[in-house]
Amino acid sequence: MKPRKIVENVYWMGFIDWSNRLFDSLIPLPDGTSYNSYFIKGSEKTALIDTVEPVEIDELMEQLKDVPTLDYLITLHSEQDHSGAIPLVLKKYPNAKVICSQKAVDILLKIVDVPIESIVTVEDGEKLSLGDKTLQFVYSPWVHWPETMVAYLEEDKILFSCDFFGAHIATTDLFVTDKARVYEAAKRYYAEIMMPFRKIVAKNLDKIEKYDIKMIAPSHGQIYRDPSFIIDAHRDWINEKPKNLVVLPYVSMHGSTKKMVDYLTEVLVEKGLTVEQYDMAVTDIGKLAISLVDAATIVIGSPTVLSGPHPAAASATFLANALRPKAQFVSIIGSFGWGGRTLEILSGMIYNIKAEVIQPLLIKGYPKEADFKLIEDMADTIVQKHKEIGLL
Numbered sequence: 001m002k003p004r005k006i007v008e009n010v011y012w013m014g015f016i017d018w019s020n021r022l023f024d025s026l027i028p029l030p031d032g033t034s035y036n037s038y039f040i041k042g043s044e045k046t047a048l049i050d051t052v053e054p055v056e057i058d059e060l061m062e063q064l065k066d067v068p069t070l071d072y073l074i075t076l077h078s079e080q081d082h083s084g085a086i087p088l089v090l091k092k093y094p095n096a097k098v099i100c101s102q103k104a105v106d107i108l109l110k111i112v113d114v115p116i117e118s119i120v121t122v123e124d125g126e127k128l129s130l131g132d133k134t135l136q137f138v139y140s141p142w143v144h145w146p147e148t149m150v151a152y153l154e155e156d157k158i159l160f161s162c163d164f165f166g167a168h169i170a171t172t173d174l175f176v177t178d179k180a181r182v183y184e185a186a187k188r189y190y191a192e193i194m195m196p197f198r199k200i201v202a203k204n205l206d207k208i209e210k211y212d213i214k215m216i217a218p219s220h221g222q223i224y225r226d227p228s229f230i231i232d233a234h235r236d237w238i239n240e241k242p243k244n245l246v247v248l249p250y251v252s253m254h255g256s257t258k259k260m261v262d263y264l265t266e267v268l269v270e271k272g273l274t275v276e277q278y279d280m281a282v283t284d285i286g287k288l289a290i291s292l293v294d295a296a297t298i299v300i301g302s303p304t305v306l307s308g309p310h311p312a313a314a315s316a317t318f319l320a321n322a323l324r325p326k327a328q329f330v331s332i333i334g335s336f337g338w339g340g341r342t343l344e345i346l347s348g349m350i351y352n353i354k355a356e357v358i359q360p361l362l363i364k365g366y367p368k369e370a371d372f373k374l375i376e377d378m379a380d381t382i383v384q385k386h387k388e389i390g391l392l
């Protein structure tokens with residue numbers, strides 16, 4: 001892909017990864033992704049914002065082939081998918097200065113092996129003149145590493161946001177054309193790496209509010225020509241008030257837990273709640289993460305196997321705990337054959353979720369009449385809890 005003009009003397013460069021289906025060996029990528037770099041040609045100086053993974057360097061170097069000099073290599077975020085190719089770009093432009101936040105220095109030195117003499121730090125709010133174009137750096141920590149910052153191009157009113165506002169999408173459309181598709185991809189992206197830091201995300205949203213932004217250019221996905229679309233979406237996702245939603249990640253081996261999950265779903269839906277089930281044996285964990293952005297209640301369904309929770313249920317629980325969702329209620333439901341420590345183990349895995357525990361329900365074998373009554377009691381409690389926080 002050749003460099004693509006965004007506005008006069010500002011170009012997209014980078015790599016569109018159509019085939020990657022698993023980011024960081026963890027995150028499913030149903031739509032692939034992109035690694036965006038941005039080249040700015042000022043009247044006096046040139047700058048490249050972020051690079052790509054080292055394995056994708058050939059494409060970036062081809063895009064830079066007609067760029068004789070590079071004055072600044074700006075790194076907004078030190079994770080390797082944006083910083084990894086810095087040493088390779090510096091080989092072509094040994095005099096380029098690597099511009100980063102103060103907190104990025106140690107990471108760049110240790111993770112990427114950038115030579116210290118190339119590094120120049122900028123302060124929060126500092127400006128860098130390229131002649132007729134001016135970049136202002138705004139520290140935006142924890143979106144999603146401690147050193148992250150964004151850069152505002154004053155004359156063109158473009159906010160380069162790196163991972164902030166990103167979305168994993170491979171497409172030839174430089175700008176957002178299908179908002180529905182981008183909304184889901186961006187929500188998945190937020191859920192998987194930004195949600196645990198949503199209180200700081202809120203502060204960063206406030207911080208950029210004073211800028212007159214015409215476009216947001218992230219490091220993954222497409223450029224937003226309607227910034228309010230993605231900013232408003234983030235404001236909704238960080239809102240601490242959950243939605244009237246119960247998320248039910250579960251596993252079932254012989255159908256008993258599944259029967260309980262289905263009955264709980266049926267009763268909750270009859271009472272006006274929305275329920276989303278995820279069979280962890282086959283679920284895309286990104287879909288589960290998206291639901292956790294909004295859920296008021298999480299109920300984990302697991303059989304007991306090898307004296308504990310099913311490993312797939314434990315994995316879902318571990319993920320939910322790591323993402324620190326805003327859920328206010330949590331419980332466990334499931335079945336066992338002869339015994340085990342399922343409740344104890346799962347309960348010990350959700351220490352990050354500051355939620356009230358609703359009395360869990362583990363039954364022996366396939367659910368019977370008395371068990372269905374207990375499931376109805378659990379549903380009544382969930383309904384009552386949702387009423388108490390104004391969701392019903």
Ligand code: FEO
Pocket residue numbers: 077079080081082144163219220
């Ligand atoms: Fe796209 Fe945190 O790297």
